[in-house]
Amino acid sequence: MDFTTLENQFKVLGSETRLRVVNALIQSRGGLRFSEIAKALDIYPSTLEDHLKRLVESGIISRTDQIYRSTMNTERVYQIVKSLNDTCDSTYFSTHILSIDNDSLKERFLTLKFDCVYDLLSLMNRSKDVIDNGMKLAKAGGAMDMQLETSFFEFYPIDLKDTDVEVIFTKSILDDFLEVENKELFFKGFNPKRTRLYVVDDCSVAMMTSESFGALFLSNLDGTMDFTKGLFFSDQNAVGWLHDLFDYLKSTGEEFSPKEIRKVWK
Known part of the structure; x- marks a missing residue:
């Protein structure tokens, strides 16, 4: 295709x-x-x-x-x-693009069921019950806005100490994150022993997923990320696809070394 x-x-x-x-x-x-x-x-x-x-x-x-x-x-x-x-919004896919180098994932994406969300707060409201009841696993990352993410966790703290967490950073976003004030807020609810961090060269999607729901933010046609609209997944087939997308992105990068983890976690 x-x-x-x-x-x-x-x-x-x-x-x-x-x-x-x-x-x-x-x-x-x-x-x-x-x-x-x-x-x-x-x-x-x-x-x-x-x-x-x-x-x-x-x-x-x-x-x-x-x-x-x-x-x-x-x-x-x-x-x-x-x-x-x-x-979903009838104009969303005329202005946004799933930009990944994996034709199989792209083809499967066309068959998925999902809903549009219009900002990060709306997304969290949709997933609040699941988060509050506890999650066994959580995967997040990609082309994140770390200032936005850190500010969000300041006002909406999430307890993930009993959750297996994986996070993907891009190299440029990791550099930006190290300069963010109060960056410790991002990891405040995480358990270091149950968290694995990865870095990839580049990425044009941002995502988060658990065992029962997920969300995906795509880039605009000009390549810039858009966090004003996104896709919310609750159908299990769609959630499974999101896990496969995360694992694919993870496979293109490397896991943090202990030295790198200390730089982020301090």
Whole structure:
């Protein structure tokens, strides 16, 4: 599967009008002329022309002898987008991207069930009951905002002393974290003997997961991280995928040496 093409098609379908055009072509089966689409959807010709051009250029639909048609690819992409839109903000995947070098994880991601959350506080409210009742394990990390994370733990302390914890830092974020005031707040509720730390060269996702829930924050299309919206996972298949994502990221880096742990934990 060509994920570069698929990601571009998601961007093109991040428009209600283009989704309506695609749906109309799928329903028509035999295809529609320009005038028929404009009349059926009540769209100005000048506006429709631009939408159809983008759909054809992206390979989502085809045009032959003035007839616009859906293809097998049209229906496949449309069903993926429709499935995602049923559980998430309809524009989220036109502005965000899962940027990892693992095609298997990307392909599985398209089948998952999740909900949108709109900030870190909303996420914690969704997961508060699970956290308060105790967790056997917790995995977190990636492209984190350490100032935000540390400030959050100052106001919402979490007791993870009986929890097996794994945390992934990127090299740049680790350097930033070492300069954060009150960084000890981040690890205040952790048990050093049950915590393992890892460092990776780079990462374009931020995540956290336990045995029963998880959350994922993706980057914007320009590569910057966005913590104003994210994905909340409670379906066990989706949570399992999140664990596999964490383990994949962990495998690309190295575990902290005792000397490095002391630098972070002091």
